[in-house]
Amino acid sequence: MDATQALADLVEISAQIEAAVLAGADGTVLASTLADEERAQAVARDAVELLQTAAGGAGEPVQLEAAVSEGSVFVVRDDERLVAAVTGRDPTVGLVLYDLKTCLRLAGEEARPAKKAASRARKKKDVAEAGDGAA
Amino acid sequence: MARRRLTAFLVALGSLAGAAALWRRRSAKGEEHVDVYFADGSMVTFADGSDEAARLLPIARRVLSTTR
Numbered sequence: 001m002d003a004t005q006a007l008a009d010l011v012e013i014s015a016q017i018e019a020a021v022l023a024g025a026d027g028t029v030l031a032s033t034l035a036d037e038e039r040a041q042a043v044a045r046d047a048v049e050l051l052q053t054a055a056g057g058a059g060e061p062v063q064l065e066a067a068v069s070e071g072s073v074f075v076v077r078d079d080e081r082l083v084a085a086v087t088g089r090d091p092t093v094g095l096v097l098y099d100l101k102t103c104l105r106l107a108g109e110e111a112r113p114a115k116k117a118a119s120r121a122r123k124k125k126d127v128a129e130a131g132d133g134a135a
Numbered sequence: 136m137a138r139r140r141l142t143a144f145l146v147a148l149g150s151l152a153g154a155a156a157l158w159r160r161r162s163a164k165g166e167e168h169v170d171v172y173f174a175d176g177s178m179v180t181f182a183d184g185s186d187e188a189a190r191l192l193p194i195a196r197r198v199l200s201t202t203r
Binding site for chain 2: 018019034039042043046047049050053054056059060061062063064065066067068069070071072073084086093097
């Protein structure tokens with residue numbers, strides 16, 4: 001599943017999520033529910049900043065919820081990606097976090113087969129080169 | 136008679152404690168805070184007024200205003 005589809009599924013499944021941005025660990029936008037690309041970039045940058053600012057003695061945060069009077073902001077990350085989402089006030093936190101983790105997992109399923117294919121291609125090349133060397 | 140009065144008193148006390156707990160829980164739900172979860176399963180809450188919340192909450196507000 002590609003990042004756009006993973007994000008579309010997220011917004012469809014979770015009625016509480018108003019907007020979401022899927023980005024690389026460095027904040028590069030992969031997909032967004034926002035029509036404006038600049039706003040999506042700004043959200044991704046702020047999501048990275050939230051994680052960096054929240055990092056403390058206990059190590060790197062993997063997820064966070066910041067609740068203010070206007071609503072809540074969620075950020076969940078794995079090794080390669082992060083997803084940031086906005087909800088209204090008093091969301092069902094556990095449910096939103098679960099949906100965001102599912103979105104990350106689905107977005108990751110697209111990348112992994114590509115990596116495996118690249119690895120297989122590399123192995124094939126190595127075998128072919130070894131065969132040429134032996135001949 | 137004394138036993139019945141004691142039972143009534145304890146029931147009233149329990150109801151009061153329950154109502155107080157519910158009120159505290161509901162009022163805490165609406166408070167501004169940041170919950171941070173770490174890879175080892177630990178979680179920390181930064182309540183409004185803490186240094187960490189003072190750094191994190193403005194960023195969250197910025198995200199909300201960007202998306203709306």
